[in-house]
Amino acid sequence: MKTMKAAVFVRPGKIELQEKPIPKVGPTDALVKITTTTICGTDVHILKGEYPVKPGLTIGHEPVGVIAELGMAVGGYQVGQRVIVGAITPCGQCNPCLSGDHSQCGGHAIGGWKFGNSIDGCQAEYLLVPNAQANLTVIPSNLTDEQVLMCPDIMSTGFGGAESGQIRIGDSVAIFAQGPIGLCATAGAHLRGASQIIAIDGNPRRLEMAKSLGAHITIDYSKNNPIEAIMDLTGGRGVDVAIEALGTQQTFESCLRVLRPGGVLSSLGVYSGKLTLPLDAFAAGLGDHKVVTTLCPGGKERMRRLINVVESGIVDLKPLVTHRFKLDDIEKAYDLFANQRDGVLKVAITP
Amino acid sequence: MKTMKAAVFVRPGKIELQEKPIPKVGPTDALVKITTTTICGTDVHILKGEYPVKPGLTIGHEPVGVIAELGMAVGGYQVGQRVIVGAITPCGQCNPCLSGDHSQCGGHAIGGWKFGNSIDGCQAEYLLVPNAQANLTVIPSNLTDEQVLMCPDIMSTGFGGAESGQIRIGDSVAIFAQGPIGLCATAGAHLRGASQIIAIDGNPRRLEMAKSLGAHITIDYSKNNPIEAIMDLTGGRGVDVAIEALGTQQTFESCLRVLRPGGVLSSLGVYSGKLTLPLDAFAAGLGDHKVVTTLCPGGKERMRRLINVVESGIVDLKPLVTHRFKLDDIEKAYDLFANQRDGVLKVAITP
Amino acid sequence: MKTMKAAVFVRPGKIELQEKPIPKVGPTDALVKITTTTICGTDVHILKGEYPVKPGLTIGHEPVGVIAELGMAVGGYQVGQRVIVGAITPCGQCNPCLSGDHSQCGGHAIGGWKFGNSIDGCQAEYLLVPNAQANLTVIPSNLTDEQVLMCPDIMSTGFGGAESGQIRIGDSVAIFAQGPIGLCATAGAHLRGASQIIAIDGNPRRLEMAKSLGAHITIDYSKNNPIEAIMDLTGGRGVDVAIEALGTQQTFESCLRVLRPGGVLSSLGVYSGKLTLPLDAFAAGLGDHKVVTTLCPGGKERMRRLINVVESGIVDLKPLVTHRFKLDDIEKAYDLFANQRDGVLKVAITP
Amino acid sequence: MKTMKAAVFVRPGKIELQEKPIPKVGPTDALVKITTTTICGTDVHILKGEYPVKPGLTIGHEPVGVIAELGMAVGGYQVGQRVIVGAITPCGQCNPCLSGDHSQCGGHAIGGWKFGNSIDGCQAEYLLVPNAQANLTVIPSNLTDEQVLMCPDIMSTGFGGAESGQIRIGDSVAIFAQGPIGLCATAGAHLRGASQIIAIDGNPRRLEMAKSLGAHITIDYSKNNPIEAIMDLTGGRGVDVAIEALGTQQTFESCLRVLRPGGVLSSLGVYSGKLTLPLDAFAAGLGDHKVVTTLCPGGKERMRRLINVVESGIVDLKPLVTHRFKLDDIEKAYDLFANQRDGVLKVAITP
Numbered sequence A, B, C, D: 001m002k003t004m005k006a007a008v009f010v011r012p013g014k015i016e017l018q019e020k021p022i023p024k025v026g027p028t029d030a031l032v033k034i035t036t037t038t039i040c041g042t043d044v045h046i047l048k049g050e051y052p053v054k055p056g057l058t059i060g061h062e063p064v065g066v067i068a069e070l071g072m073a074v075g076g077y078q079v080g081q082r083v084i085v086g087a088i089t090p091c092g093q094c095n096p097c098l099s100g101d102h103s104q105c106g107g108h109a110i111g112g113w114k115f116g117n118s119i120d121g122c123q124a125e126y127l128l129v130p131n132a133q134a135n136l137t138v139i140p141s142n143l144t145d146e147q148v149l150m151c152p153d154i155m156s157t158g159f160g161g162a163e164s165g166q167i168r169i170g171d172s173v174a175i176f177a178q179g180p181i182g183l184c185a186t187a188g189a190h191l192r193g194a195s196q197i198i199a200i201d202g203n204p205r206r207l208e209m210a211k212s213l214g215a216h217i218t219i220d221y222s223k224n225n226p227i228e229a230i231m232d233l234t235g236g237r238g239v240d241v242a243i244e245a246l247g248t249q250q251t252f253e254s255c256l257r258v259l260r261p262g263g264v265l266s267s268l269g270v271y272s273g274k275l276t277l278p279l280d281a282f283a284a285g286l287g288d289h290k291v292v293t294t295l296c297p298g299g300k301e302r303m304r305r306l307i308n309v310v311e312s313g314i315v316d317l318k319p320l321v322t323h324r325f326k327l328d329d330i331e332k333a334y335d336l337f338a339n340q341r342d343g344v345l346k347v348a349i350t351p
Helices: A041-047 A102-107 A151-164 A180-191 A204-212 A226-233 A249-257 A300-312 A327-338 B041-047 B102-107 B151-164 B180-191 B204-212 B226-233 B249-257 B300-312 B327-338 C041-047 C102-107 C151-164 C180-191 C204-212 C226-233 C249-257 C300-312 C327-338 D041-047 D151-164 D180-191 D204-212 D226-233 D249-257 D300-312 D327-338
Strands: A003-011 A014-021 A030-036 A064-070 A082-084 A126-129 A172-176 A196-201 A217-220 A239-244 A259-267 A275-277 A290-293 A321-326 A346-350 B003-011 B014-021 B030-036 B064-070 B082-084 B126-129 B172-176 B196-201 B217-220 B239-244 B259-267 B275-277 B290-293 B321-326 B346-350 C003-011 C014-021 C030-036 C064-070 C082-084 C126-129 C172-176 C196-201 C217-220 C239-244 C259-267 C275-277 C290-293 C321-326 C346-350 D003-011 D014-021 D030-036 D064-070 D082-084 D126-129 D172-176 D196-201 D217-220 D239-244 D259-267 D275-277 D290-293 D321-326 D346-350
Touching (some): A003 A327, A014 A041, A041 A327, A102 B259, A151 A239, A151 A259, A172 A180, A172 A226, A172 A249, A180 A204, A180 A239, A196 A226, A217 A226, A226 A249, A239 A249, A249 A259, A249 A275, A321 A327, B003 B327, B014 B041, B014 B327, B041 B327, B151 B180, B151 B239, B172 B180, B172 B226, B180 B196, B180 B239, B196 B204, B196 B226, B204 B217, B217 B226, B239 B249, B249 B259, B249 B275, B321 B327, B327 B346, C003 C327, C014 C041, C014 C327, C041 C327, C102 D259, C151 C180, C151 C239, C151 C259, C172 C180, C172 C226, C172 C249, C180 C204, C180 C239, C196 C204, C196 C226, C204 C217, C217 C226, C249 C259, C249 C275, C327 C346, D003 D327, D014 D041, D014 D327, D041 D327, D151 D180, D151 D300, D172 D226, D172 D249, D196 D226, D217 D226, D226 D249, D239 D249, D249 D259
Parallel strands (some): A172 A196, A172 A239, A196 A217, A239 A259, A259 A290, A321 A346, B172 B239, B259 B290, B321 B346, C172 C196, C172 C239, C196 C217, C259 C290, D172 D196, D172 D239, D196 D217, D239 D259, D259 D290, D321 D346
Antiparallel strands (some): A030 A064, A030 A126, A030 A346, A064 A082, A275 B275, A290 B290, B003 B014, B030 B064, B030 B346, C003 C014, C030 C064, C030 C126, C030 C346, C064 C082, C275 D275, C290 D290, D030 D064, D030 D126, D030 D346
């Protein structure tokens, strides 16, 4: 049996590189040889034991690679093609998928997120892709791996936050937290035509990056009260859309406090502990507020569109890749990324 | 100076009939002689001091009457016409109104609700209607006052809950609480083509009424655990839309617990105290859930459509009027209604 | 090699029952033994040579049957289960499907319509279902074949016309032509909460049926000018939504002539010859009109919802089945149906 | 009686500067002293007699000016404020306006377009603004007249074409004709996140301008067949959205021919003569195509958003103003503009 290297969750606090068998390909699967991948904030939650997965699971859900083998029922692709696969891999054929709820594939919550969650992921030499017909997107030859590395998750998620917010041309939008997801939400707000994009974070370098991605105004919450600042910037009106990109009570609540009546709170964060709706900011339920959550849209069509965005040059997310590691050094990469050292935003991992 | 009788908020616990001057008509106003009105659950919150209004304010926001006088800038109407006016009276001309957020008129939360909240209401002999051009709807001569009495608030609010839920043909919908608003939400779910409408309450008479308005299944929460029952009825799938029509943590939370991933929690209740999102039912923010609140849609076009519904006979809300009082006896009416005695649903008050 | 009977298109004017091999099942297919099917207006177009298909093709796209065999990659079903399959069979996994354009599966126009169009159909003893995972819906045991026989096409199409029209509660809707599709559009308008449904046809029995399915007013165009009548009925306002259910210049144009500015013309007909937009009724392109076409929505989730509607009893389409034939007599059935004899609406065909 | 200069339609072929009385201000009006205005393609249609208006009418619907007088019922503004007013002036209070159909104000087609159509327009020293409460937008002091001169019509219309097309991030969009409206539609497509914007025209300078406003690819139809080129550029897929910005059968038809099944034809042109839907490109009505028309959105909220866009700098439309004239020379301006001489795009007229 052939084996491969894979970053495996052992127990809370421990992800390590192990040898595992290269997966066998069923009729609707594809096997992808990974050429580049990355680490996500969610992977850090897994590492820390905050998001539970089964010991022995290969982690990672942001794959770039080459088709190594195709199931007998998969058509229209060829071995050797360079592809990306979304972090979320909908089957396209279950009732929720056919209803448009691809991220909730199968009908249980978060069902569309399989890689590194319910099945083995892509921080490995090979990745088995289920429902491959719905999930392989060929990469144009003029784009590098790193250029499309953000498509599978953070670009899809961040843009999704802007899309779910139903931003209109000329809207005011606030985005709380400018980590990789928040930065992509900022870029997404720019792509939808917002004319006043306010990015909030405590890290000056991230705020600088936010400006380069479309933010018109940045607020360092360690220096200014963002709620007061935003109400001031909007002439007391509040923003049309507030995007939460961290997953804390404070940022969630701040979103609601700067949101105009009738506005949309578009939530991207993964929350833990308790989440409370402050009734004063929620107008006791009478403010026509909307709270919308978005799990990273996946599937090959979504990936195709995101690759189009990359290729067109209307957004440039390459600067988000700040560090590079070999798969052999992935434990070091986790250490750097989990501890947010050296201004890290995203790392590129190459087997 | 001519005077009229009006039900006035004096202090928490005290609404009484007083003599007040008949209001003067400005250029964009209309004066309506009230012929029928009613009491709303919100009025009871005001009476109890749970929703604060200024002492001296006339209460009431569900007017049926006759045009007594028209401002010089109001056109297309005649003195003597029978009209209804919505509980919410948008100006139609401010930025939020022009953006479609009529219920948040003026841009501050709940700004569209004026009668018996920020200006004098309609539990009186006369009502001054601001922005009359946008808010008077003529009643067809073949309809009685009582037939259209539910249009200004509960019908608009309840239907609005169904509309905001974006119910599709063939959806499963649960409606928690079958007071007047919940009953109208049940009727609204029926009007949108839901094929499995589940109504929850603890009052058998209300559940009976729910059935007559379109509920396919009723659950008496005092006898069965509604969450288990609904998950069972939907084969573990959960409902597509859950409508909250009471305003408590428990019903809000139950909505989320029976909601499928990707579903909509359409909230109509007025909450007090604390409101928490249970993270397990909320999939930590990753379930593509939507929480949408709706304040009663108003304005003359909304009222026109609701009158059309009444006239067409596709919904019959007359049975909701269970008791009748003279305006002189309004304090008795409040006593009956606030204490939910004698199976009361809605009362008709006639000056 | 086992054979079966199948109604085959031979040449314009000739559909005949032939012996054909029972199809072989590939990994993603299912074989369904047909128990009931029907003839569609489109089949008559095929018979007449107005809609071209390849000689030798088995006709029919409205299958009810029993699973006879399942491909190795199809899960969650069992041989022997009673199922329906939509007229349109999306794969769920191509780019258009993943984008929500299931009826345009594959990306070429009308690509989702396969049965009796691009592959063999269901007027036969057996039907091979492609992409079976996305297209089999189990029939509840309490429903008969005939009760769900309308789901695969006319119910889905007719309701789709109402859905695409974005009917709101209290809307006025006109439906031009009350054949099987138009009748279902009338039922669909009723399910969406229209309060003034105006059905137009020249056949009194169909108009009678329209009333039983939700029409408030019927217009016999042989006795009254429907345009004048509708403008009169709406007080000169025009309807909010006009549904075209025949496929002629005259009905299309009439739709536009009775449509209010800003309204939706929802088109279901299959047009031939020329189709012109009358510029006066189209306000030279400045009336904010929308013209929306809808090809029958398919896939197992759509079928599930439609079965839910049947089961709930909120619509009863059984009366549409006016005649019954054995498959052996299908040529007689075509003769009756194509010539619209004996008040036929839909025929049930049983192998 | 005080008089003013005004450009008046005399008869087909003749618009001349005349002296007219300065209008009197009613309770809901405002009088605006015009500081800058412009000429629209529609005005040329009027001049040529192709769009009929009453002789004696003052032409023009793109006003920038200063409030000179306010009606008694208009609040929140002050004499002396610099304002713009949309080309379309909804009342905000009629049934269509309250339903969101502001451009069809009053319920008759094109009802929202009043200036220079049904009432006197702004190619004059003074303009009477009806329903002023809904239609005055204050200009920030840091913006010049010319910077906001495009907001009232072409920016609102062109962006509206992109908005009605429901462009998604990563979409392919073709815009046929790159006159002022088409150029703004190109800018609008860019603002909505299209990643492949294809601009078609026969004028190289306009195509150059299209590139600067967001077009990724331009096609000179005098050199290349745009239909073949677009099908090629999209790999045979067709565009997601095609925008018509001229008003001819050929461009309308070309839109449909390059549109993918399920796509949106967003029409902005004013058509004359005949308009036919080519049934092959329309898939006989079965392609899930949508044809949507958009009349310039107006009202003060729309203008506020467009000014926000100008102020943010995300689009720069100043280069569209290619020529400047005094009001006294407006007949020369018409001559230049109507004959498209000297590379004219838009002219600025200052009284």
